[in-house]
Amino acid sequence: MTYDRSEAELARTLTGAADAAPPPVGDLLAAVHRRRGLRTRRRVQSALAVAGVIAVIGGGTAVARGFFSSGGGEERTLSAATATATATATATATASATATATATATASASATASAGPTDAAEPRRVAIRPAAEVWPAAVTRIPAKAADGRRYRPVTGLSATELLLIAESSFEKAGRLEVYDTAARRSTVLTDTPAPEGVKGYYVQDVEAGSEYIAWWGETPNNSDKWADFWVVPRAGGTAKQVGQVTGDLSQVERIGVTADSVVWSVTGGGIHRMPLAGGSPEKIAGTDGLHLMSWPWAVDVAKGREGEDEQKNQTKVVNLETGQTAEVNVPDGVQGLRCGPAWCFGTEKDRENNASVVQRVDGSDRKSPPDLSSWGGEHSLARGFGLFQVSGVVGRDARGEEIEDGQAPLAAVYDPVTGTTAGIGKRNPSGGGGYGTGISSSPTSILYWDEGQRQVEECRKVDATSVPRTPGEPVPTGKVTSCTTTMEGGGKELTVVNLLAVPSTE
Numbered sequence: 001m002t003y004d005r006s007e008a009e010l011a012r013t014l015t016g017a018a019d020a021a022p023p024p025v026g027d028l029l030a031a032v033h034r035r036r037g038l039r040t041r042r043r044v045q046s047a048l049a050v051a052g053v054i055a056v057i058g059g060g061t062a063v064a065r066g067f068f069s070s071g072g073g074e075e076r077t078l079s080a081a082t083a084t085a086t087a088t089a090t091a092t093a094t095a096s097a098t099a100t101a102t103a104t105a106t107a108s109a110s111a112t113a114s115a116g117p118t119d120a121a122e123p124r125r126v127a128i129r130p131a132a133e134v135w136p137a138a139v140t141r142i143p144a145k146a147a148d149g150r151r152y153r154p155v156t157g158l159s160a161t162e163l164l165l166i167a168e169s170s171f172e173k174a175g176r177l178e179v180y181d182t183a184a185r186r187s188t189v190l191t192d193t194p195a196p197e198g199v200k201g202y203y204v205q206d207v208e209a210g211s212e213y214i215a216w217w218g219e220t221p222n223n224s225d226k227w228a229d230f231w232v233v234p235r236a237g238g239t240a241k242q243v244g245q246v247t248g249d250l251s252q253v254e255r256i257g258v259t260a261d262s263v264v265w266s267v268t269g270g271g272i273h274r275m276p277l278a279g280g281s282p283e284k285i286a287g288t289d290g291l292h293l294m295s296w297p298w299a300v301d302v303a304k305g306r307e308g309e310d311e312q313k314n315q316t317k318v319v320n321l322e323t324g325q326t327a328e329v330n331v332p333d334g335v336q337g338l339r340c341g342p343a344w345c346f347g348t349e350k351d352r353e354n355n356a357s358v359v360q361r362v363d364g365s366d367r368k369s370p371p372d373l374s375s376w377g378g379e380h381s382l383a384r385g386f387g388l389f390q391v392s393g394v395v396g397r398d399a400r401g402e403e404i405e406d407g408q409a410p411l412a413a414v415y416d417p418v419t420g421t422t423a424g425i426g427k428r429n430p431s432g433g434g435g436y437g438t439g440i441s442s443s444p445t446s447i448l449y450w451d452e453g454q455r456q457v458e459e460c461r462k463v464d465a466t467s468v469p470r471t472p473g474e475p476v477p478t479g480k481v482t483s484c485t486t487t488m489e490g491g492g493k494e495l496t497v498v499n500l501l502a503v504p505s506t507e
Helices: 007-020 028-036
Strands: 051-055 060-063 079-083 102-106 139-143 151-157 162-170 173-181 186-192 203-209 213-219 227-234 241-247 253-258 262-267 272-276 292-295 298-300 317-320 326-328 335-340 344-349 357-361 387-390 394-397 403-405 412-416 421-425 434-438 447-450 454-464 480-490 494-499
Touching (some): 151 173, 151 203, 151 447, 151 494, 173 203, 203 253, 213 262, 227 262, 241 272, 253 292, 357 387, 434 454
Antiparallel strands (some): 051 079, 051 102, 102 480, 162 173, 173 186, 203 213, 227 241, 298 317, 317 326, 387 412, 394 403, 412 421, 434 447
């Protein structure tokens, strides 16, 4: 997850995400329903467009009238544009440093739209219990800020009771690393995260917890330099040490790992490299052409997130870089976007509404499709083989064909593929939105979190129809329309955290 964000960078991210979003095929409304599973408000009653822009800031996930996922720790910063009419409009976006930022814009005209389907489904409840009920020992609340007012951003779990946190010195800028003990209810400073001397515009990026060291990498993302550096600190804490710097293609860091004697990383174009902790020149690990680090020592043959890879592409192998052993992935027909860890794979069934999820072992056994879970958006792999899925909350349609949403459904869910246990994540707002975050570790994180004090607020006003964005060549609308923006407000005191390292082992 890219750990930086200036206003200019955010604008570039939003623009790039909109450009990268694949165009829906066939009927646009049907495509949006299949792809997003979003709760629809049919406010467009003319040729005017309704659009939502979801901005995921830092290491988290934002949800607008349904869901959207990133990690990420994804996940590098991921944004999505969704349209519910014949054109795409631009929405305003506001950001929250608790890994949630949502913005939607809607417009309506006075004309009457044709009614939707009349075959209304009987409403039901989404049968997913909150994580606090499923795994009570794994759910806790921590302060949203340190004692000196620095905002916390979770990274990952270090143990069942220890959480690795970044304390930000300013918005999205890491100032130090801390460990919060959920049993003792106190934090300990591990180290400061300094910028290299003489380097301006430096931001810490992903953090990785190894068995002996904690490592991170940084760059200057708001300029054109192809440059990055690597740092480590013992897990017990101390003074951070810069391991080394890289330039050119080697600086296009995708993920990092740390061993007892080296920092390792993969680059966006494929290939895995290492650099000794004692310093020295980087070297490419033999036989890693086309491979991408997942979590040391595991590598895969698909890039992280959208970085150079088709999100529908299936992974075909998992490689252990320590032993050299390769496991071929058994990819069934009708599955796309399959992503695998050492044991389990998560993907999507083609031609199924709401991107129905697929879960299986690497060899293709134990295949299943859990109900109410969608595979759309972001990474699905979490620590210890758990999967992360979205929950649309849509449980039927009314007589007009409008979607009926279960307002009590979670925003997302963690799925244990061994037992089939599903635990709800996040708090859904009455208006259908909400947000949650995933820890910003380089490897699949063990932490998910959200701010239950936040709420989604919608403000609407009448504007001239000519101010509503439209695609080139469309007729200029006339009259007044209602323009609405949705933002997140409140919160900022506590974070609810799910630490998967505290979930009892099932395999």
